[in-house]
Every structure is written in C-alpha cells, then in structure tokens.
Amino acid sequence: MSDRTKILLLLAPALSIIILLFFGGLFVGLLRSFNYMPIIGLTEPNLNAYFSVFQSKEFYYSFILSFHIAFTSTIISATLAIGAALLLRRNFIGKSIINFLFQINLTVPHLVGAIGILYLFSQSGSFARLAAEWGMITRPAEFPELVFDPYAIGIILQYVWKEIPFIGVIVLANMQSLGEDYESVARSLGANKWQTFRYVLLPLIFPGVLSASVIVFAFTFGAYEIPAMLGANYPAALPVLAYRKYTDVDLAARPEAMAMAIVIALLSAVMIFFYLRYTRKRIRG
Amino acid sequence: MTHVSIKNLTKVYPGLTVPSLDNLSLEINSGSLTALLGPSGCGKTTTMKMIAGLLDQTSGDVTFDGTSILKEKPENRGVVMVFQNHLLFPYMNVQDNIGFGLKMRNVHKDEIFNRVIKMLDLVKLPNMENRMPKELSGGQQQRVALARALIVQPRVLLLDEPLSNLDAHLRFEMRDLIRNLQQSMGITTIFVTHDQEEAVVLADQVALILDGKLKQYAQPDVFYKKPIDVVTAKFFGGQNFIKGTSKNNNFSSNIGKLALPKDCLQGNGILTFRPENVQIGKGPKSVNTIKAKIIEKIFLGTQTRLKLSIKDEVIQAIANPNEVDEKETGIEIDINIPPSCLWVINN
Numbered sequence: 001m002s003d004r005t006k007i008l009l010l011l012a013p014a015l016s017i018i019i020l021l022f023f024g025g026l027f028v029g030l031l032r033s034f035n036y037m038p039i040i041g042l043t044e045p046n047l048n049a050y051f052s053v054f055q056s057k058e059f060y061y062s063f064i065l066s067f068h069i070a071f072t073s074t075i076i077s078a079t080l081a082i083g084a085a086l087l088l089r090r091n092f093i094g095k096s097i098i099n100f101l102f103q104i105n106l107t108v109p110h111l112v113g114a115i116g117i118l119y120l121f122s123q124s125g126s127f128a129r130l131a132a133e134w135g136m137i138t139r140p141a142e143f144p145e146l147v148f149d150p151y152a153i154g155i156i157l158q159y160v161w162k163e164i165p166f167i168g169v170i171v172l173a174n175m176q177s178l179g180e181d182y183e184s185v186a187r188s189l190g191a192n193k194w195q196t197f198r199y200v201l202l203p204l205i206f207p208g209v210l211s212a213s214v215i216v217f218a219f220t221f222g223a224y225e226i227p228a229m230l231g232a233n234y235p236a237a238l239p240v241l242a243y244r245k246y247t248d249v250d251l252a253a254r255p256e257a258m259a260m261a262i263v264i265a266l267l268s269a270v271m272i273f274f275y276l277r278y279t280r281k282r283i284r285g
Numbered sequence: 286m287t288h289v290s291i292k293n294l295t296k297v298y299p300g301l302t303v304p305s306l307d308n309l310s311l312e313i314n315s316g317s318l319t320a321l322l323g324p325s326g327c328g329k330t331t332t333m334k335m336i337a338g339l340l341d342q343t344s345g346d347v348t349f350d351g352t353s354i355l356k357e358k359p360e361n362r363g364v365v366m367v368f369q370n371h372l373l374f375p376y377m378n379v380q381d382n383i384g385f386g387l388k389m390r391n392v393h394k395d396e397i398f399n400r401v402i403k404m405l406d407l408v409k410l411p412n413m414e415n416r417m418p419k420e421l422s423g424g425q426q427q428r429v430a431l432a433r434a435l436i437v438q439p440r441v442l443l444l445d446e447p448l449s450n451l452d453a454h455l456r457f458e459m460r461d462l463i464r465n466l467q468q469s470m471g472i473t474t475i476f477v478t479h480d481q482e483e484a485v486v487l488a489d490q491v492a493l494i495l496d497g498k499l500k501q502y503a504q505p506d507v508f509y510k511k512p513i514d515v516v517t518a519k520f521f522g523g524q525n526f527i528k529g530t531s532k533n534n535n536f537s538s539n540i541g542k543l544a545l546p547k548d549c550l551q552g553n554g555i556l557t558f559r560p561e562n563v564q565i566g567k568g569p570k571s572v573n574t575i576k577a578k579i580i581e582k583i584f585l586g587t588q589t590r591l592k593l594s595i596k597d598e599v600i601q602a603i604a605n606p607n608e609v610d611e612k613e614t615g616i617e618i619d620i621n622i623p624p625s626c627l628w629v630i631n632n
Contacts, residue, residue, distance in 0.1 A: 181372055184339045187359040188366045189386035190437055199385070203376050 026265075033258035040251050049255035053263060061235035063267070069152045069237060070221035070271075073159035078213045080160070081167035082205070086197075088168070089175050103165050110162060114229045117158045122147040147230050154230040155237075159220050167212040174208035175201075210279060217275065218268050238264050286315035287349045287363075287440040287473045289336075294345035296331050304343070306331050307497040313490070316471040318464070320488035322478055322520075328497040329477040333443045336475070337366045349440055360389075363440035367433075369450060371426040373418035379405070379429050380414035386437035404432040407466060424455045428462070435466060442467070444476035448483045460486055481508075481521055493517055509559060511628050518557050518630065524601040527556045531629045540595040543573045544624040554629040560590070562626035563602035565609060571621045578617050582609065593620065 001009075031037075034045040053059050088099060105113065120126050128143030137143060147154035178201075186200040187193075227237035236244065242264065245257035291313070296306040306328035313319050321329040334340035336347055338359030346353050354362050365386070373382050381388075383404055384397040392400075405411055408428040418426060427450070434442055447463060448456045464487065467474045478484050484491045485505040493500040493508065501513040512518035515526055529538025534545045536556050543556070564571075580599070581592035589609050591602040602620065612618055 181368055181370075182374065184334075184337070184359075184366065185368060185372045186385070186389075187339065188337050188364060188443075189389065189433065190360045191385075191389040192358070192360050195389050199389075200374060203374070 029258045029261055032255050033262050035255045037251075037254065042255070049259035050263075052256055053259045058235065058241065059238075059260070062238045062241045065152060065231075065235050066221055066227075066238040066264075067271070069155050069159070069227065070217050073156050073163065073220045074213045074217045076156070076160050077163035077216055078167050078209055081164045081171055081212075082202075082209065084164060084168045085172040085175055085205075088172055103169060105162060106165050106169070108162075110158070110223075110226055111229070113158050113162050114226050117154050117161075117230060118147060121154055121157065148232050150232050150235075152227070152231060152237075155226050158226050158230060159216075163216045163220075167209065167216065170208050170212040171205055174205045178204055206279075210276065214272050214275065218272060221268050221271070222264055286471050288315045288351075289313040289441060289473055289475070290346075290348045290351070291332070291336075292346045292348070294332065294335060294347060295343045296328070296335060296340070297343045303497075304328075305497050306335075306494075308345070309494070309499050311492055311499070311502060313473060313475060315473055316468075317489045318467055318474045318476070318487060320476055320478055320484035320491045321494055322481060322484040322491050323494040324479050327494045329494050330445060332494075333366060333445065333475065333477055336362075336441065337364045337443055338362050339366070364443060365434040365437060365439040365441075366443040367430050367445065367447065369446040371418075371423075371430040371450075373421075373426055373429055373433075375418055377418075378414065379410070379416050379418070379421070382418065382429055383414075383433045383436055385433060390437070400436055401432075404436045407435075408432045408462065423450055424452075424459065427451065427459060431463070431466070435470065435472070438470070439472060442472045442474040444474065446478050446480075446483075447476050448487070449478065449480060456483075463487065493520065495520070510626075512557065512630060514630055515555060515557075522559075523557055524560055525556075525558050527598055527600075528632070529554070529556055531556075536627065536629060539598050540600075541575050543575075543622065543627060545627050545629065546624050549627070549629045550631060553632045555632060557628050557630060558622050558626050560601040560603040562622060563591075563593075563600070563604075564621040564623070565591075565602065565604050565612075565618060573624060573627075574619050574621045576617050577620045579609075579612060579614050582612075582614055593618075 031045075033049050035042050035048055036045045084102060088095070088102060092098075118125065122128065123141050123143045123145060125143075125147075128137075128140035131137050131143055132140045146157070182200050182204060183196050186196040191199065222239055224237075224239040224243055227240050228243070231237055231240060235241075238260065242257050242260040245253045245260060248254075248257075289311075291309055291311040294306060294309045295304050297304045305326075309328070309332060311319075321332060323329050331340060335342045336354075338354075338357065342355060347355055349363070354364075374385065377385070380398070380401050383401045387397045387400065401414060405413060408431055410425060410428050410432070413421070413425070413429075418429070421429065427447070444463070448459055451459055463474075476487065485508075488505060490502065491505050491508060492502045495516060500517050501508065503511075508517065508521045509523075512521060512523060515523075518526070527538050527540060529536050531545060531549055531551050531554050534547060534549065536543045536545050536549075536554075538556060575595055577593035577595045577600070579591055580594050583590045584606060587606075589604050589606045591604055591609065593600050593602055
C-alpha cells in the first residue's frame with residue numbers, strides 16, 4: 001500500500017464526516033433554497049425564495065445589524081488583543097498569573113458568557129441594582145439598555161470578552177517568535193515608539209491578526225445563539241431571522257430560510273475577501 | 286566625526302550576580318574602526334546595545350565628543366546598529382528598507398528616492414530598488430542593511446558580526462566595502478565579532494573582551510606580537526609558552542638562553558613566540574639558534590606544521606614545505622627565533 005493510500009485511509013473517517021455534514025448539508029440547503037422540496041410537492045426548482053429574501057426590508061435591517069455586530073466585535077477585539085499582547089510580552093512580576101487569567105475565558109462556552117452578560121448588564125442585572133443602590137439612578141430600570149438593545153451592545157460585549165484572548169494568544173505567540181530585534185533596528189534608525197509600532201511591529205504581526213480576526217468575523221457574522229439570547233426582537237441578526245423562518249409552522253417558509261442561510265455564507269465569503277484585500281493594502285502600503 | 290568614550294560601563298542582568306560586562310573603559314577615536322572581540326556571551330553585544338540605547342546600563346557612562354548620551358532615547362542618539370542577520374523588513378522592498386530612516390524623519394519622498402538611488406550605487410547594488418528582501422542573496426541583504434544604516438548619516442555605526450554570515454569569497458569583498466565606505470564617510474564605527482580573523486582584517490583597534498572584562502585594547506598586530514597574557518595569546522592562535530627568567534634582555538629557560546627585544550618584562554615570566562616565526566635552516570651562526578628534534582610533521586598544503594622537542598619542551602613551528610621536505614621525523618635540526626619575535630608575559 002502506498003503512503004498516499006495509507007494517509008487517505010487514515011483520514012477517511014474524519015474526512016467523510018466533514019464531507020457528509022458540511023457539503024451534504026450545503027447541498028441539501030441549496031436544493032431547498034431553490035424551492036426543491038418533493039415532500040411538500042415542490043419539484044420545480046426556481047429562484048423564488050431568493051427573490052422574496054431580497055425583497056423583504058427585514059432582511060436588509062438584519063444584514064446591517066449582523067454586519068455591525070461582526071465588524072464592531074472584530075475591530076474592538078483585535079485592537080484590545082494587540083494591546084494586551086503588547087503588555088503581556090513584557091517581563092513583570094506575576095506575569096504567569098496574569099497570562100493565565102487572560103486566557104481563562106477561552107475555555108468558557110459562549111452561552112455561559114452570555115448568561116453572565118445577562119446577569120451583569122441587563123436592566124434587572126447586578127450592575128443596574130448596584131447603580132440604584134449607590135444612588136446613581138433612582139431605580140434599576142433606568143440603567144442604560146445594554147442587553148436586548150437595538151445597537152447590540154450586549155452581543156458585542158459578549159463577543160469582545162470571548163474573542164480578545166483568542167486573538168490575543170495568537171498575536172502574543174506571533175510577537176514572541178518575532179523577538180524584538182526588528183523593533184530595535186527601527187529604533188536605531190530613528191523611529192520613535194509609535195512609528196516602530198505602526199511601521200514595523202504592526203505589519204509584522206499583521207498576518208496573525210488578520211487570520212485570527214477573519215475567523216472571528218466569520219463566526220460572529222454567522223453565529224445564532226448569542227444574538228438569540230442577548231439581541232433585540234427586531235431587527236434580529238440574520239442567523240436568528242433564518243432560524244425563525246426555518247421553524248415557521250408554514251413549511252413553505254423553509255426555502256426562504258435556506259436561501260437566507262446560503263446568502264449568509266456567501267456574504268461572509270465576500271466580506272472576508274474585501275476585508276483581506278483592504279487591510280492588507282492599508283497596513284503594508 | 287565623533288569621539289566615543291566608554292567609561293566604567295557595567296551591566297548586571299536582573300537575577301544575576303555576576304556582571305555580564307564589568308567596568309569596560311575604552312577611548313574610540315573619531316572616524317576609527319574598532320572591533321569588540323570575544324567569544325559568545327562575553328558581553329560585547331551587551332556593550333553595543335547599551336551604546337545604541339536598546340539596553341540600560343547598570344553603571345558607567347558613554348560619551349560622544351564629551352557629552353553623555355545615556356539619557357537620550359535610542360532614536361535621538363545618532364547611533365545606528367546593523368544586526369548580524371540583516372533584519373531587513375520583509376514586507377518592504379529594497380527602496381523602502383533603505384529609505385526607512387529618512388521616512389521616520391519626515392524627509393520628502395522625492396529626496397528619499399534620490400538618496401536611496403545614490404546609496405544603492407555606493408553599496409554596488411544598482412537597479413535593485415524594487416526587489417524584495419527574499420529575492421536577495423545573503424551578501425546583497427547585508428549591503429542593503431548597511432545602506433539603510435549609512436543613509437541616515439549616523440554619528441556612530443555599530444555592526445554586529447558584519448562578515449560572519451558570508452561565504453569566504455564574499456568576506457573580502459564586504460570587508461573592502463565596509464572599510465571604503467567607513468573611511469570615505471568618516472563614521473566612527475564599532476563592530477563586534479567572535480572571529481579574531483574578522484577583527485584583524487577589518488579593525489584599526491581591537492578590544493579583546495573575555496568574561497565581561499577588557500583584556501587588551503590595541504592595534505591588531507600587537508595581539509600577535511605582544512599579547513598581555515597567555516589567554517590572550519591563545520585566543521590569537523599562540524601555541525608556544527615556556528617558563529623561565531628574563532634578565533638583561535635575555536631569557537633563560539629549559540631550552541637555553543635566548544636574546545630578547547629591549548622592551549620585555551624583567552624577572553620570572555613566560556616566553557612566547559608565534560609558530561610562524563620559527564625559522565628553519567638559517568644555520569648555526571644566527572642569533573637565537575637552538576637545536577630541536579622533529580617529532581611530528583604535518584603537511585597542510587601551503588605550509589607544513591612541525592612539532593619540535595627541545596630538551597623537555599615541545600614547541601610548534603610552521604615552515605615553508607620546501608624547507609622541510611627532506612627532513613624526516615626524528616632528525617635534529619637548527620632552528621632560529623629572531624629576538625624581535627619573542628615576547629615575555631607575566632607569569
């Protein structure tokens with residue numbers, strides 16, 4: 001048996017699951033989105049589901065909201081993660097403890113984090129009660145609306161909390177493997193600290209930041225559970241909207257749900273493409 | 286042209302008790318090329334980083350033309366350091382790499398371009414401005430790194446092992462380039478190296494640093510002719526050390542009495558001379574002629590290495606292969622060591 005065959009055979013169980021679940025799901029989803037559902041008598045494929053998705057205002061509102069959530073969470077997480085990595089690469093007393101605390105929420109599931117946000121930041125949450133008790137507001141309901149709010153602050157807060165260590169760990173490893181010699185060169189050539197960061201360190205760590213933030217962007221754009229738990233009822237994030245359509249009592253709404261899911265996937269791909277192109281030019285140019 | 290003065294410079298790294306650099310003092314003349322020589326970990330790179338402002342000193346001072354620079358930020362010292370592995374910014378082309386320092390000083394784009402092109406000519410890399418670092422050979426990268434440093438016209442240029450990453454044939458080319466540029470621009474230059482050959486071929490002055498301490502600071506030939514101690518002599522390839530007594534310009538030891546040059550140490554000491562200064566076949570009438578027995582003969586192509594015994598002592602000599610071709614192992618020959626090639630070091 002050749003090495004190639006051996007490797008393929010060893011990979012087969014994992015590959016078949018990925019192919020079956022991912023491509024299989026995608027294929028079935030595509031068929032449904034083209035209004036092909038023999039079980040309820042739809043046997044003529046067409047683009048009606050897509051037309052109705054693109055004609056609904058709700059879809060556009062949801063798209064803007066999802067884009068806002070993904071973009072804002074990614075930018076804030078990446079910026080704070082770079083800042084954290086810059087601090088954590090220095091030597092200081094208690095570094096290992098701080099490092100451990102920094103990474104600890106990597107292991108906490110998103111849902112648990114969301115419940116934490118709910119308990120802390122909602123208008124009936126701990127911070128609202130504390131603020132009322134300390135006389136900053138007269139009653140907890142006056143606390144600013146941070147959860148279930150139209151600006152998705154609670155959702156973004158949860159993503160930022162969860163994604164800072166994710167990007168931070170990647171950036172920190174990147175910085176540590178680079179060492180400080182490039183920065184030393186820049187300093188001795190006359191760059192001040194800011195110039196050294198802007199023109200040397202940032203472009204050097206950029207590939208790492210980019211790949212981590214693309215993952216974060218794609219995830220936050222397509223994730224369902226956090227917007228479902230912490231988001232406002234209207235407009236809902238795109239995945240929430242798609243799920244609502246999917247679980248509609250009217251089975252005929254399913255093609256629309258599937259069309260929306262396909263559109264979410266395509267939009268993610270397109271946005272990532274432009275994000276990569278734009279940022280690469282900006283940072284390296 | 287900047288005179289550099291290093292005064293009692295000391296560095297103790299946090300968590301260590303032994304200083305990595307211990308009270309180093311050096312006067313480095315304007316426009317000179319000085320080598321800090323020593324094995325890895327001896328403190329030479331630490332010294333350079335402290336001069337460049339990339340590392341804080343524990344104590345001591347560094348002055349440029351009499352003014353201390355230690356309180357200045359690295360970017361304001363007028364010191365540029367070229368690292369051993371070149372460290373060209375990988376995402377910038379040659380032009381942007383060389384123009385980096387000028388860009389940081391907000392020099393206009395057009396002027397940067399003109400100066401980069403001139404610099405590329407100086408380092409003999411014309412028309413290379415659009416290449417990326419990964420498209421250059423090691424030697425070319427080294428030139429770009431040098432150009433990037435020189436374009437900002439530093440007061441002091443620091444080079445970290447400037448020849449050690451290069452192939453043998455490129456070393457001489459690079460040596461000439463560094464010397465020519467350094468002399469034509471008159472930049473006071475300090476470089477560190479662990480390779481005594483690199484120090485000797487490039488430097489006006491060599492500072493040998495061992496275990497964080499300055500051993501000897503002199504012109505390169507002095508390390509061969511008048512080493513300060515056995516360790517220094519050995520670092521430069523010295524192999525012959527004979528104990529004895531120096532008195533009235535004569536050295537008495539197991540191998541007999543040899544005439545010394547006038548400025549030698551008096552009293553008990555160690556006589557040293559280079560293997561290449563042992564002359565063979567000059568005849569018994571020359572000064573300092575002694576009889577020696579060949580105990581080993583190794584042909585090395587352009588030279589022959591001999592191990593000779595003189596009474597109880599064994600010495601090493603290097604001879605022209607023609608001179609010793611017919612002399613077999615075991616026979617006795619006359620050797621001669623001119624007084625000017627002898628030196629006595631403190632016991």
